[in-house]
Amino acid sequence: RAKSAGGNRFELADPESDARAITRHALTTALPAALERGEFFIEYQPLVHLGDGSVRGAEALVRWAHPQHGVLGPDRFIPLAEHTGLIVPLGRWVLEGAVRQARRWQGTDTGPVRINVNVSPMQLHHPGLVADTVDILEREGLEPGALCLELTESALIGADDDLLKPLRRLAEMGVDIALDDFGTGYSNLANLRRLPVSVLKLDRSFTRGMQQYPADPVDRKIVEGIVALAHSLDLSVTVEGVETGAQADALRELGCDTAQGWFYARPGPPDRLHTLDLADAVG
Ligand code: C2E
Ligand code: MG
Ligand code: MG
Ligand code: MG
Numbered sequence: 001r002a003k004s005a006g007g008n009r010f011e012l013a014d015p016e017s018d019a020r021a022i023t024r025h026a027l028t029t030a031l032p033a034a035l036e037r038g039e040f041f042i043e044y045q046p047l048v049h050l051g052d053g054s055v056r057g058a059e060a061l062v063r064w065a066h067p068q069h070g071v072l073g074p075d076r077f078i079p080l081a082e083h084t085g086l087i088v089p090l091g092r093w094v095l096e097g098a099v100r101q102a103r104r105w106q107g108t109d110t111g112p113v114r115i116n117v118n119v120s121p122m123q124l125h126h127p128g129l130v131a132d133t134v135d136i137l138e139r140e141g142l143e144p145g146a147l148c149l150e151l152t153e154s155a156l157i158g159a160d161d162d163l164l165k166p167l168r169r170l171a172e173m174g175v176d177i178a179l180d181d182f183g184t185g186y187s188n189l190a191n192l193r194r195l196p197v198s199v200l201k202l203d204r205s206f207t208r209g210m211q212q213y214p215a216d217p218v219d220r221k222i223v224e225g226i227v228a229l230a231h232s233l234d235l236s237v238t239v240e241g242v243e244t245g246a247q248a249d250a251l252r253e254l255g256c257d258t259a260q261g262w263f264y265a266r267p268g269p270p271d272r273l274h275t276l277d278l279a280d281a282v283g
Pocket of ligand 1: 045060061062073074075078091094118119120150180181240241242243260261262263267
């Protein structure tokens, strides 16, 4: 509600968004100390091979165990950390923890093999990305081929060559780069050739059209086209947000390679993944 008094205009925000703004401000201010105090933790969600149902890896997803507000999801604080730059040390912390966990899994038979870590645009702009990644991989003893960095389509589309240079270096070392939330931006598909990516992660919005079986014919066609293009460019296709068996069946039939979603498992602590029995979920 805008209100004008005399010549001075001022805004009266509604109490709810006011409260939200205050909370956002408080959360932003609390971020550095939270990192110091170890209030962040990582959950892992399996990446499942659609062909044989085996767990091929896991995506690391950060959470904040806030002393007053309880567990906060990344959508609540990643944008704030992006804004203040704290995402750089926080992102490094996630990378280190996830790589360490991946190394631990390697000692077991049933644990995931590969680890996916989200990287935000500001981390990509930060000059230390390559050195930090190399350093962490060496220190933890994980081969680069076991790591996949996920960047959103919007972070990469329109990126100039300088911005892509660090990603090219990582890709040359064997680190996989995934284009996350693919299909939500306005990507020029021809642009894909320019990017050093090896994995397309199809956004959840596509998975939704596969809810019924047989799937929505238009959605089917779109996914079919994307998969054909991706495979012709030697990219593998991962689908996110698979919540039902019907979706998994449709996406398998359309040639998608890997799936992730509640149908298989919700994100959880690392030890749960280790013993995950997908026999029921994979028909
Ligand atoms: P994302 O990378 O696209 O991760 C997938 C999101 O989908 C996760 O949400 C996951 O919990 C959720 N999800 C998985 N399966 C299903 C499903 O079957 N149905 C539904 N409805 N949702 C599903 P989450 O954990 O809340 O993370 C949200 C976003 O926050 C991530 O989206 C990613 O962009 C960002 N994020 C998470 N961890 C990090 C991090 O360490 N660093 C950065 N920069 N971003 C992160
Ligand atoms: Mg992701
Ligand atoms: Mg995603
Ligand atoms: Mg997403």
